[in-house]
Amino acid sequence: xxxxxFIKKYKRNxxxxxxxxxxxxxxxxxIWQILSSTNVINSFIYSSPYNVFxxxxxxxxxxxxxxxxFTTLSEIFISFVLGISLGLFIAILFYECPTLAKIFDxxxxxxxxxxxxxxxxxxxxxxxxxxxxIIIMALLINLIVSIISxxxxxxxxxxxxxxxxxxFKATKWQKLKMLVLPSAYxxxxxSLKLNISxxxxxxxxxxxxxxxxxxxxxxxYGTQVFNLDLVISGIIIxxxxxxxxxxxxxxxxxxLIKTY
Amino acid sequence: xxxxxxxxxxxxNYHTLNGEIEALKDVSLEVKEGSFVSIVGTSGCGKSTLLNxxxxxxxxxxxxxxxxxxxxxxxxxxxxxxxxxxxVLDNALLGLKITKEEDTEYVxxxxxxxxxxxxxxxxxxxxxxxxxxxxxxxxxxxxKPDLLLLDEPFSALDxxxxxxxxxxxxxxxxxxxxxxxxxxxxxxxxxxxxxxVFLLSKSPAILKKHYDIIMKERSTPIKNRSLPEFSYxxxxxWRDIDEPI
Numbered sequence: 001x002x003x004x005x006f007i008k009k010y011k012r013n014x015x016x017x018x019x020x021x022x023x024x025x026x027x028x029x030x031i032w033q034i035l036s037s038t039n040v041i042n043s044f045i046y047s048s049p050y051n052v053f054x055x056x057x058x059x060x061x062x063x064x065x066x067x068x069x070f071t072t073l074s075e076i077f078i079s080f081v082l083g084i085s086l087g088l089f090i091a092i093l094f095y096e097c098p099t100l101a102k103i104f105d106x107x108x109x110x111x112x113x114x115x116x117x118x119x120x121x122x123x124x125x126x127x128x129x130x131x132x133x134i135i136i137m138a139l140l141i142n143l144i145v146s147i148i149s150x151x152x153x154x155x156x157x158x159x160x161x162x163x164x165x166x167x168f169k170a171t172k173w174q175k176l177k178m179l180v181l182p183s184a185y186x187x188x189x190x191s192l193k194l195n196i197s198x199x200x201x202x203x204x205x206x207x208x209x210x211x212x213x214x215x216x217x218x219x220x221y222g223t224q225v226f227n228l229d230l231v232i233s234g235i236i237i238x239x240x241x242x243x244x245x246x247x248x249x250x251x252x253x254x255x256l257i258k259t260y
Numbered sequence: 261x262x263x264x265x266x267x268x269x270x271x272x273n274y275h276t277l278n279g280e281i282e283a284l285k286d287v288s289l290e291v292k293e294g295s296f297v298s299i300v301g302t303s304g305c306g307k308s309t310l311l312n313x314x315x316x317x318x319x320x321x322x323x324x325x326x327x328x329x330x331x332x333x334x335x336x337x338x339x340x341x342x343x344x345x346x347x348v349l350d351n352a353l354l355g356l357k358i359t360k361e362e363d364t365e366y367v368x369x370x371x372x373x374x375x376x377x378x379x380x381x382x383x384x385x386x387x388x389x390x391x392x393x394x395x396x397x398x399x400x401x402x403x404k405p406d407l408l409l410l411d412e413p414f415s416a417l418d419x420x421x422x423x424x425x426x427x428x429x430x431x432x433x434x435x436x437x438x439x440x441x442x443x444x445x446x447x448x449x450x451x452x453x454x455x456x457v458f459l460l461s462k463s464p465a466i467l468k469k470h471y472d473i474i475m476k477e478r479s480t481p482i483k484n485r486s487l488p489e490f491s492y493x494x495x496x497x498w499r500d501i502d503e504p505i
Binding site: 158161169179 | 338345355359403
């Protein structure tokens with residue numbers, strides 16, 4: 001097999017995968033539509049691609065769609081940025097004071113394993129039925145993991161390099177700024193990917209609990225008025241948002257990550 | 261005081277949960293200004309501890325260290341410890357950056373003198389092991405130390421580059437007229453580079469023996485290895501290592 005044959009084969013295989021991926025999606029939509037049009041499934045419960053299309057179109061015409069998307073996206077953005085920056089801050093604090101890290105270790109472990117949704121009702125009582133509660137909910141879910149992953153990144157700093165800094169009598173701040181943070185840079189960037197998925201879970205959970213707007217609200221409202229077209233439209237919009245955000249973070253990672 | 265540094269009756273104990281561990285029992289040594297000396301001993305005998313104490317990186321339990329004047333100490337580690345995200349120039353400047361005495365011209369001069377001019381803007385991964393070690397030495401030399409402490413500086417290199425790099429490093433240290441204390445477990449390396457060798461006993465260490473390495477036709481470390489005195493000292497130190505105290 002020549003090199004050009006190899007490349008051809010490789011490309012053909014890649015194209016085949018893409019085509020199959022698209023065909024699965026297409027047949028899912030087509031079968032779903034046929035089943036509901038022929039009344040094999042109850043379109044009142046299972047909706048149908050056509051109904052979803054109409055629902056989303058109407059939401060778009062009334063501009064409501066964009067309000068909901070905007071609400072959810074801004075909640076995601078705030079929680080994501082807060083989660084990463086607070087996580088970085090606390091991880092640095094733990095790195096600089098190992099005793100502090102040891103004191104909080106069991107609390108982090110317990111909080112990490114607790115299903116944070118359980119705290120939802122308390123959060124609403126304390127912070128009220130508003131956006132603040134949604135962001136707190138998302139933070140509870142993404143912060144602990146951010147702290148743990150960034151902290152372990154900081155701890156991986158090369159011991160010989162740390163000693164080298166000591167031989168020049170470097171201050172703690174110099175070591176942090178010139179060695180520890182640059183060393184952990186890639187692992188901090190990698191933690192963004194984990195953080196975005198968790199933030200999405202947090203925000204949607206929060207919206208389920210309290211919101212007056214947002215994609216989570218759309219889904220819950222649809223359930224309450226038994227408008228399953230709305231529920232499934234909401235899920236599909238959410239699917240698209242998550243996919244775009246995830247791809248966005250991967251792209252960001254590709255741009256930001258450094259190879260030495 | 262004729263010596264640059266005098267180490268007197270240094271004792272070092274470590275505290276662990278399983279009790280106190282004696283690392284250095286009683287070590288004294290003197291180093292003349294401008295000389296190159298080595299401290300040898302089996303691994304785990306406390307050589308590194310001694311070097312760390314001289315450098316001020318670790319506290320001693322008792323004893324004292326006298327310096328001729330207020331001297332500056334430079335330290336060269338086993339590994340080059342270069343930062344992969346910095347260029348060769350920035351790596352060489354790092355020590356001065358930390359001590360806030362940035363002198364780019366001087367560092368450029370050192371890099372130029374020691375054959376690294378073309379690599380200034382390259383990153384460490386593009387350099388050979390020996391070149392990296394040279395950059396590490398320049399990083400330390402840039403701070404203009406009076407005394408250089410070398411902690412097994414060649415042990416991370418393969419045998420071939422080890423000979424060459426130790427030759428290079430020796431020449432640089434001599435050209436810059438620095439006093440150097442090197443610790444190593446490689447007796448041949450110690451003899452070929454140094455004017456004096458101190459032998460430490462097994463842990464807890466005491467100074468077991470001291471040798472003035474006298475070679476009539478002393479030249480570079482690699483050439484020293486083929487001088488008749490070389491094998492004489494080599495055999496002697498080997499014999500003394502196993503000798504009970």
